[in-house]
Amino acid sequence: xxxxxxxxEVKRLTELGQAxxxxxxxNANGDNFPCRTDRLDAIKHMKxxxxxxxxxxxxxxxxxxxxxxxxx
Numbered sequence: 001x002x003x004x005x006x007x008x009e010v011k012r013l014t015e016l017g018q019a020x021x022x023x024x025x026x027n028a029n030g031d032n033f034p035c036r037t038d039r040l041d042a043i044k045h046m047k048x049x050x051x052x053x054x055x056x057x058x059x060x061x062x063x064x065x066x067x068x069x070x071x072x
Contacts, residue, residue: 009052016049 005013023042026034034042047057 005052013049013052016045016052019045020049 020042023038023045024034026038028035028038047059050057
């Protein structure tokens, strides 16, 4: 695999970057924190962004407790 991105990859990275920024900038709830849907959408885009750059991403979800904190 090449260390150089092709034009299609560069274009897609630009689109993904804008989508990531847009999702994390959302303030639909008025609390200066993106809603869960926008955060998860941004994560999906981040995963694709990293994969284009040859990173392997484990997409297994972390277990959560009832309080929303990640379980040990």
